[in-house]
Structures are given as structure tokens and as C-alpha cells.
Amino acid sequence: MRIMGLDFGSKTIGVAMSDALFWTAQGVKTIRRSKKELDELRELIREYEVMEIVIGYPKNMNGTLGPRCTLTEEFAEVLRAEFGLEVKLWDERLSTVAAQRTLIEADVSRSKRKHVIDKMAAVFILQGYLDSRQNKNS
Template sequence: MLDGRIMGLDIGDKTIGVAVSDIMGITAQGVKTIRRESKKKDIEELKNIIKERQVNKIVSGLPKNMNGTLGPQGEKVLKLCELIKEETGLEIDFWDERLTTVAAERSLIEGDVSRKKRKKVIDMLAAVIILQGYLDSKSKF
């Protein structure tokens, strides 16, 4: 049994998709897509969500190359997560996010969501997929 919620992040260069688990740690819900401005502002916005939603752990998608190695994007994610950890004091786990954006895009297309709307929610949905995968892996059911 978890106490508090887990926040899922899909960190990109322009946006950060944010999802939060329910209190039981069973389901992930999309919260928002943060338009990135500066590290300071991005982290402030995350801290507000953490406080508001009583988050006590973070799971960030970690982009890897198809062969499992870490590329430049993965390095950027690790660096930002280090800052987030310093600022929030929360533990951060990483989840292999290969193909999560592809999965998010596919489910939006299947749901007949217009291209313009897809662009707005794809990162948030990717965060939901990352967090849900993590929650499912920890599930005792």
C-alpha cells in the first residue's frame, strides 16, 4: 500500500507531460502539459502540483535508444530530474519510455482526436502511459 500519490513525467525539450496516480497507486490520470520556459519556472510549476496533489514520489520516463543506451535526450532528462530531486526532496524512479509517445499517438488517433488537439495532449498522455506502466509493474494484484 502506498501513502500519497506518485507523479509521472514525460520530459521533452518544449513540454513536460504530467500525470498523477490515485491515492491507492492503481490508476494514472493526466494532469497537464507544462510549456517549458526555464528550469526554475518548470520546477516551480511541478512543486505546485506536488503540493496540491500530495505527491510523495516521482516517476520520470527515461528516453533510451532502441539498443538500450542513453542518448543526449536521456542525459537531459537525468540532469533535470537531479534538479527536481534537489528542489523537492522526492525520490525519483525512472521508467523506460521507449515507444510511449508512439502508443499515446496511436490511442489518440484511434480515439479520432484531431491532429491539433493531439499535439496539445500527447505529452500528458505519454506521462499517463509511463506512470500506468510503472504502477502496473508495482501492483500486487
């Protein structure tokens, strides 16, 4: 059983997966937004035996909810209805910034960063959620 983390963007969906012990998040892939995105997510849910989904919730820096939050909430509802799994929204402020910084520090070229940034942001989102779970259980 695993927890899936998603960075839900307008063009792509970054996907990360927890390890079996729910300690670490690993990037899995970036899915292009299309009519087949649910099919790709369904396959990953089956393959990794996903029990829960965490989606980055794009609050504004001051904590208010913007238009992207509404789209994310609607997508979460679609996932709940489609897969029958618990879907949680997780504050993703600065996850893309942190992912970008990590890739720059790793000396990943700008063109390569463009292809993995959403997957890396999903890792940061999911890792934050996993760390929060660990802290609650401690």
C-alpha cells in the first residue's frame, strides 16, 4: 500500500509515490493533461496499490484561496468519485520553488528541469504530508 502525491497543473500532473512504510516520497512521472489522464492515474493506483491521494493545494502566499484552488478542489472530487479513495488537499506553497532550487543545486539544465519540475514538486508535496503524519504519530 502506498500514498500518491500529485502536483496538479494546467498542462501536466506531477506524480510521486510513498515507500511502503510511508517515510519517503519518490518521483514517478509527469502526466500530460489530456482525456487519458485518469486512465494513467488508474494504472498507477493499481500498480502501486495506492490507498490515499494527496494533491498540492495552491494557496496564495498570504493563505487566501485563489482560482487554482477551485480547480484543484474540483479535480479532487473527480478523483474521489472515479477511484473511491481518500483524497486530501495539502498546502503546496513554495513546493515548486523548492523543487526548482533543488534541481538548480544539482546542476540540472534548464531544458531538463522543465521536464521534471512537476514530478519534483509532487515529491515535495508528498514528503511534507508524510513528515506531518510522522510528527503526529510521534
